[in-house]
Amino acid sequence: MYEEFIKAVDKSGSICLISHQNPDGDTCGSALALYRALKLYGKERVYIYCDSVFRNSLLTLEGIDDYNKTQVDKCDMAIACDCAEYDRMGAYLSLFNKAKTRVNIDHHKTNSRYGNINIIEAGVSATCEVMYKIIKALDQKKSCLDDIVAKLLYSGLVTDSGGFTFSSVSSQTHEVASKLIAYDFSASDICEHFLKNVSLNVFNLRMRVLSKARFFQDGKIGLIYFSQDDFLATGTAAEDTEGAINYIRDIDTVEVAVAITQTKQSNSYKVSIRTSDRVDASRIASVFGGGGHKNAAGCRISGFFEDVKDKLLKACSDELY
Numbered sequence: 001m002y003e004e005f006i007k008a009v010d011k012s013g014s015i016c017l018i019s020h021q022n023p024d025g026d027t028c029g030s031a032l033a034l035y036r037a038l039k040l041y042g043k044e045r046v047y048i049y050c051d052s053v054f055r056n057s058l059l060t061l062e063g064i065d066d067y068n069k070t071q072v073d074k075c076d077m078a079i080a081c082d083c084a085e086y087d088r089m090g091a092y093l094s095l096f097n098k099a100k101t102r103v104n105i106d107h108h109k110t111n112s113r114y115g116n117i118n119i120i121e122a123g124v125s126a127t128c129e130v131m132y133k134i135i136k137a138l139d140q141k142k143s144c145l146d147d148i149v150a151k152l153l154y155s156g157l158v159t160d161s162g163g164f165t166f167s168s169v170s171s172q173t174h175e176v177a178s179k180l181i182a183y184d185f186s187a188s189d190i191c192e193h194f195l196k197n198v199s200l201n202v203f204n205l206r207m208r209v210l211s212k213a214r215f216f217q218d219g220k221i222g223l224i225y226f227s228q229d230d231f232l233a234t235g236t237a238a239e240d241t242e243g244a245i246n247y248i249r250d251i252d253t254v255e256v257a258v259a260i261t262q263t264k265q266s267n268s269y270k271v272s273i274r275t276s277d278r279v280d281a282s283r284i285a286s287v288f289g290g291g292g293h294k295n296a297a298g299c300r301i302s303g304f305f306e307d308v309k310d311k312l313l314k315a316c317s318d319e320l321y
Helices: 003-011 025-041 056-060 086-098 127-141 147-160 171-180 187-196 200-210 228-234 245-249 281-286 305-320
Strands: 014-019 045-050 077-081 101-106 117-120 214-216 221-226 256-262 268-275 296-302
Touching: 003 101, 003 117, 003 127, 014 025, 014 086, 025 045, 025 056, 025 077, 025 127, 025 147, 045 086, 056 187, 077 086, 101 127, 117 127, 127 147, 127 171, 147 171, 147 187, 200 221, 200 228, 200 245, 214 305, 221 245, 221 305, 245 256, 245 268, 256 305, 268 281, 268 305, 281 296, 281 305, 296 305
Parallel strands: 014 045, 014 077, 077 101, 101 117, 221 256
Antiparallel strands: 214 221, 256 268, 268 296
């Protein structure tokens, strides 16, 4: 199944891996796992990039300091890891476009299949679930799946599956997880780190924002808003908003949870959407040019806050009813 990819790897002298902007555990876990695996496979010129700042929880990932360490203008092969939208590579999109071979590895159903080689399993729990099988295929030619690669893949699997609680989790997800935890690392430590641990500053940010949550349509829609003032007051940044939306989605009446984050650019907002199984988050996000999964999606919207909020509420209501 992965013969074309492996042949392209074998022919490529230089390989660049690219994670998406506003990185999460899945884009970093999958990219870093492949980055290490390719080096173990024997590829010497492998580089890894991300056009964003990493939030604190990601800084423990093995190899994270190698991101953006060596800048190159072009490469033989470029691999987008977990980039559902073509432009989420940000500043490194041009590097991707100039590569002889362009590979797109992803799990989002809204992916537009923009690569020369597309390895996409739409709807599975994480790109790391896909990446495990790719690295396993490489490993059959030359040993490159070690304890660190397994730990990185498991980290992405845990974070993007919500600790194996999302509806995208399948028997395949658990099978991949069981094979990964056979390697020498602590699965419980990874779950503790990514799903439970939080700094006091981030805790204060969540308390501040959640206390101002608003609800609409008889409690079916819940909305929270992160402003630049919130970040300034708590000593946090946009990277620290991850996970707060789940507290709104967990409310028993809420079918659509929305988190709006003000960016540093004037009148520009990053939007995250989480939904029940009855509502398709990707359809809501697509109204604004975004995408994602059925139960988790996102987009970016520009405008005055009240207008942005009203447009989002209408799109959510239209999808609800």
